[in-house]
Amino acid sequence: MDTKTKRSGCLRAALWCCLGLAVLLVLLVVALGVVFRTAIYHRYVLFPKQAAAWAAIQAQRQPVTLDDGWKEFRGAMHSHSELSHDSKVSFPDILEALKKADVSFICMTDHTVDNKGDYSRGWKGLHDGILFVRGYEMNYGYMPWGIPDDTVLNDHEDAAVLAKRIRDLGGVTFISHSEEKRPWELPEIDGMEIYNIHSDLLMNGSLAKLVPDILLSLWSYPDQTIRLVFHRPTEFLRHWDEMNIMRRMTGISANDAHQNNGVRGVYTSAGTFKLFDTGHIDRPIKEFKLNGFTRLLLGAFFGPLEPGRQLFRMDLDLYERSTRFVNTHLLMRELTEPAILDALRNSRAFVAFDMLADARGFKFLAESTKGKATIGESIALDPGLRLRMASPNVCRFTVFRHGVQVAQQEGTTFDWTPPDTGKYRVEAELNIVGEWTPWVYTNPIEVLFAGTG
Numbered sequence: 001m002d003t004k005t006k007r008s009g010c011l012r013a014a015l016w017c018c019l020g021l022a023v024l025l026v027l028l029v030v031a032l033g034v035v036f037r038t039a040i041y042h043r044y045v046l047f048p049k050q051a052a053a054w055a056a057i058q059a060q061r062q063p064v065t066l067d068d069g070w071k072e073f074r075g076a077m078h079s080h081s082e083l084s085h086d087s088k089v090s091f092p093d094i095l096e097a098l099k100k101a102d103v104s105f106i107c108m109t110d111h112t113v114d115n116k117g118d119y120s121r122g123w124k125g126l127h128d129g130i131l132f133v134r135g136y137e138m139n140y141g142y143m144p145w146g147i148p149d150d151t152v153l154n155d156h157e158d159a160a161v162l163a164k165r166i167r168d169l170g171g172v173t174f175i176s177h178s179e180e181k182r183p184w185e186l187p188e189i190d191g192m193e194i195y196n197i198h199s200d201l202l203m204n205g206s207l208a209k210l211v212p213d214i215l216l217s218l219w220s221y222p223d224q225t226i227r228l229v230f231h232r233p234t235e236f237l238r239h240w241d242e243m244n245i246m247r248r249m250t251g252i253s254a255n256d257a258h259q260n261n262g263v264r265g266v267y268t269s270a271g272t273f274k275l276f277d278t279g280h281i282d283r284p285i286k287e288f289k290l291n292g293f294t295r296l297l298l299g300a301f302f303g304p305l306e307p308g309r310q311l312f313r314m315d316l317d318l319y320e321r322s323t324r325f326v327n328t329h330l331l332m333r334e335l336t337e338p339a340i341l342d343a344l345r346n347s348r349a350f351v352a353f354d355m356l357a358d359a360r361g362f363k364f365l366a367e368s369t370k371g372k373a374t375i376g377e378s379i380a381l382d383p384g385l386r387l388r389m390a391s392p393n394v395c396r397f398t399v400f401r402h403g404v405q406v407a408q409q410e411g412t413t414f415d416w417t418p419p420d421t422g423k424y425r426v427e428a429e430l431n432i433v434g435e436w437t438p439w440v441y442t443n444p445i446e447v448l449f450a451g452t453g
Contacts, residue, residue, distance in 0.1 A: 005335075039212035042228075046433070047221040053432045054223075057357045057393055062412065064361040066390035068374040070331035074325045074360055075105035075131075078143060078176055078193065083110040083122055085280045087258040089319055091123045091132075098130050098287040103327065104335055109143050109176065112136055117157035119147045126339075131335050138162075141182045146171040164168060173346050176254060178236050179203055186245065190345055191250030194240050194441060195233045196323055197317075198256040199394040205233045207261060207316070219354035226321055230353075232438055239402030244423055244444055250344055250376070251443055253351040257322040262315035269307035272453035273298060278315055327354045329354055329362075330427050331374060334354075336362065346378045347376030347443040356430055356439055363390040364426045364442045366418075378446040385447070387391035389414040395428040396436055 081094060087110075089097075098106055108122060124134050126419040133186050135145045139155040144166045147153065151169060153162065160183070167188045168174050175182050175192040179199050183189070193199070201207065210228055215298035217225045243249040260279025268274055273294075274284040290298070295305060302311035315321075331348035332339040343349060352359030365374045366387050373379035390413045397414040399407040401422045409416075418424060424447060428440035 005072060012037045019285075021269060029288045036216065039216045040223070042213055043220070045140070047217055047224040049433045050224050050227075050376070057430060059431075060390045060394070063353045064363055064392050064412075066363040066365070066388060066413070068331065068363055068365045068372075068400040070327055070374060071333060072360055073104040073332055073335055074327045074329050074352075074354065075103045076101070076108070076255045076257065077252050077328050078196065079106055079135070079257040079323070080137075081122060081211075083287075085111055085113075086260055087257045088279065089257075091127075094319060095130060096321060099128070100320040101323035103130070103323060105133065105330075105340060106144075106323075107145050107340070109134045109137040110135070112153075112155050115139075117144070117147075117153040117154070117155070119151045120149050120366055123131065124149070124364075126195055126335075131337065131340070133337055133340060137176055141176045141178075141180060142166070143174045143176050144171045145174070145344070146337060159183045160186055172341055173249070174252060174344070178239065183431040188222045188234065189249070189251055191347070192236075192240060192243075193254040194236045194251035195326055195351060196254035196256055197229060197322060198254070199383075200231055200233070202332060203227045204229070210316070214314070218314065218316065222318075222321060222325075226316060226325060227355065236402060237441070241400070241425075245402050248347060250347040251351060251441065252328045252344070252349060253326040255322045255326060257317070257319050259317055259319045259322070261313060261317040262313065264313040265302075265306065267298070267305045267309050267311055270415055271295075273311075278313065324355045325353070327352055327359075329359065331376070343376075348374065348451060350375060350440055350442040352440045353438065356432065356437065357393055359392070359428075359440050361390075361392045362428065362440055362442075363388070366424075366445050366447065373445055374445045375443050375445060378448050380450045381447050382450065385425060387416045387417060387418055387426075387445070389416075389426055389428075390442075391428055393430065395430055395439060398427045398429070400425050400427065418447050421449055423447075 054162050054370050078124055082088055082090050117138055122134050122153045123132040133145050135143055137143055140159045147169055163173050165184045172190040173188055174190055177196060177199050196412045213225050213228055240249060262278035264276050264278055266274045271290060273288045273290055275286045276284050299305050329350050329352055330343040332343050365372055368382040368385040370382055394412055396410045399416060401424050407416045421445035425444040426442045429436040430439045
């Protein structure tokens with residue numbers, strides 16, 4: 001074979017090789033496009049629109065003049081600290097996160113240790129103006145608050161016995177993860193979560209589905225990225241409404257803050273690279289041996305490779321972000337633990353997705369010539385009785401009686417005359433990018449027959 005023929009054969013081989021690589025590259029781009037198509041739309045279309053809409057709503061906020069006679073405090077409930085096995089956040093770090101989130105209180109729910117909830121552990125009382133309430137997330141989904149400091153509760157006690165003990169100690173019992181089997185029949189149950197971030201994620205998918213959005217948008221649009229976990233808590237609300245017909249069941253929100261959904265990369269003293277999830281510092285997900293090339297790449301991307309140095313950290317659920325996602329607003333006279341317990345027992349509370357817009361100032365009350373009642377209270381049916389609602393932002397008010405929609409109106413105020421007795425609650429939605437988005441869920445006001453109550 002002459003030289004010319006050899007060269008021609010080599011050229012054809014090279015062309016075929018280039019063509020094959022080009023085809024592979026196109027297939028790779030197509031595959032990535034398929035996997036990331038929704039995330040790309042979110043990053044470059046939806047999230048910018050949402051961010052602009054949220055900012056516009058905040059800018060349009062107006063003071064509410066309707067007065068219910070109470071002070072309003074916004075806080076976080078169902079949250080974890082380094083006392084839990086699956087969180088590494090210290091109390092000083094929690095305090096800084098709460099300041100950024102602009103909340104007034106936090107009701108902790110650390111996991112028990114050896115099936116014991118020791119109420120002498122953790123922060124309690126006011127710390128730099130923010131009130132800490134000790135609590136645990138226990139068996140049966142119990143979240144007991146208001147327990148004396150010298151108490152140790154046992155996870156292995158019978159459900160009814162434990163609930164009675166909590167009440168006898170002066171505490172309240174709320175139910176976590178309402179999607180699971182719980183002892184709802186017990187009269188000592190004071191309330192339940194009508195929204196939980198973690199439950200939302202578990203019931204409607206998994207964190208893995210959010211990976212493309214996390215990779216593309218977490219740095220540019222972190223709030224919009226975490227909001228992808230939200231779904232309307234339809235089943236929670238249905239169950240809550242059914243129970244409230246015959247008893248008082250206070251509805252609260254759960255931040256379920258852990259700061260453990262993320263990854264961190266560390267360069268070790270042995271010259272390896274360890275990848276950890278943010279909830280564990282004692283065991284890595286994976287340890288990688290490095291060669292000259294991979295060490296050079298790490299240094300180029302993340303800077304000096306110093307032993308023990310954390311090269312990067314990526315958190316979806318930063319404590320401050322989880323705390324802003326949703327909040328429980330309580331109507332109280334003062335910021336104290338007894339006042340929080342009183343508000344929880346008596347349902348003077350509403351749930352709001354304050355990440356969308358600050359709901360402080362939202363009002364729902366009943367008023368007649370004979371007096372008025374606010375969220376959690378009762379009032380007699382009277383010919384002049386009106387249910388009155390007011391919002392700091394334009395919203396769509398929806399009134400429910402025993403879980404059935406009975407009235408609806410858009411605006412910043414809504415006055416409506418209830419035709420019958422019953423328990424009435426309000427939902428408020430914001431119009432965000434053309435979609436009515438849940439914003440506020442109030443506890444009910446009970447309208448009674450004249451002469452009862």
